[in-house]
Amino acid sequence: MHAFRTAGLSEKINAVTTSIPAPHSPDERIYCDVIGKFITASMCNEARTIAANARQGLGEPHFPESMTRGETRNVWFTVRRPAPGEVLPPSAGRTSGASQPFTLKITGRMAATLVGEGFKIDPATMQYRDVGISDAARWDWNITALRAPRHHLTLTAYMVVEAPDGSNSPSAIVPSKEVDIPVDVTIQQRVSDASASIVEFSNSAKAVIAALVALLVALAALKGRIAELFGRSAKPAAKQD
Numbered sequence: 001m002h003a004f005r006t007a008g009l010s011e012k013i014n015a016v017t018t019s020i021p022a023p024h025s026p027d028e029r030i031y032c033d034v035i036g037k038f039i040t041a042s043m044c045n046e047a048r049t050i051a052a053n054a055r056q057g058l059g060e061p062h063f064p065e066s067m068t069r070g071e072t073r074n075v076w077f078t079v080r081r082p083a084p085g086e087v088l089p090p091s092a093g094r095t096s097g098a099s100q101p102f103t104l105k106i107t108g109r110m111a112a113t114l115v116g117e118g119f120k121i122d123p124a125t126m127q128y129r130d131v132g133i134s135d136a137a138r139w140d141w142n143i144t145a146l147r148a149p150r151h152h153l154t155l156t157a158y159m160v161v162e163a164p165d166g167s168n169s170p171s172a173i174v175p176s177k178e179v180d181i182p183v184d185v186t187i188q189q190r191v192s193d194a195s196a197s198i199v200e201f202s203n204s205a206k207a208v209i210a211a212l213v214a215l216l217v218a219l220a221a222l223k224g225r226i227a228e229l230f231g232r233s234a235k236p237a238a239k240q241d
Contacts (some may be wrong), residue, residue: 057189080136104177109160118151153181
C-alpha cells in the first residue's frame with residue numbers, strides 16, 4: 001500500500017517537473033513585464049530585482065505656468081531620497097498639476113525624458129543621472145513655445161538597469177513615474193495668434209484674387225490678339241487693274 005502511494009507520488013512529481021518550462025538562457029530575449037518590451041533574460045531578472053528593491057523617494061518638477069510664443073524658459077526636475085522621519089506625499093501612478101513633490105521609486109541611477117507638443121525641447125533625448133552620495137539629482141531642459149493648436153508636456157522618470165556583467169552594453173530602463181506638465185501659452189498670445197491668422201488669411205485671399213484678375217486680363221488680351229489675327233486673315237485681297 002505504501003509502495004503504491006510512493007509510486008503515485010513519484011509520477012505526480014515527474015508530471016509537475018516536466019510541465020515546468022525550462023529556465024531561459026541569460027542571452028535569450030524575452031518579454032519583460034516590468035519594462036514592457038523584449039530584452040535579454042538576464043537583464044529582465046536584473047530589472048525585476050531593482051524594481052522590487054527600489055526605495056521610495058521624492059520627485060518635484062518646476063515649470064512656468066504660462067509662456068509667450070517664441071519665449072524660452074527653463075524646466076527642471078529633482079529627485080532625492082527623503083530625510084529621516086520625513087512624511088511622503090500619497091503615491092499615484094500618474095501625476096498632474098502644479099509644481100509639487102510626489103512619491104516615486106528611485107535607484108542609484110535614474111533617467112528622465114521631457115516630451116510633448118507645441119514646444120521645442122532641448123535636450124530632446126533621455127538624460128541619465130547618478131543619485132550618488134548626495135542622495136539627489138537634477139535634470140534641466142530649455143523649452144520654447146511654438147505656434148501650435150495645443151501645448152502639452154510629459155515628464156517621465158526611469159530607474160536605470162545596468163548590464164548584469166558590469167559591461168558598457170546598453171542598459172534597460174524601468175518606468176518609475178509619469179507627470180503631466182500643463183504649461184500653457186498666454187491668452188493674450190492666443191488672441192494675437194488668432195488675429196495674425198485672420199490677417200494672413202486675408203492677405204492670402206487678396207493674393208489669390210489678384211492672381212485671378214491678372215489671369216483674366218491676360219486671357220482677355222490673348223483673346224483679343226487671336227481675334228485680331230483671324231480678322232486680318234479673313235479680309236479679301238485687293239483687286240488688281
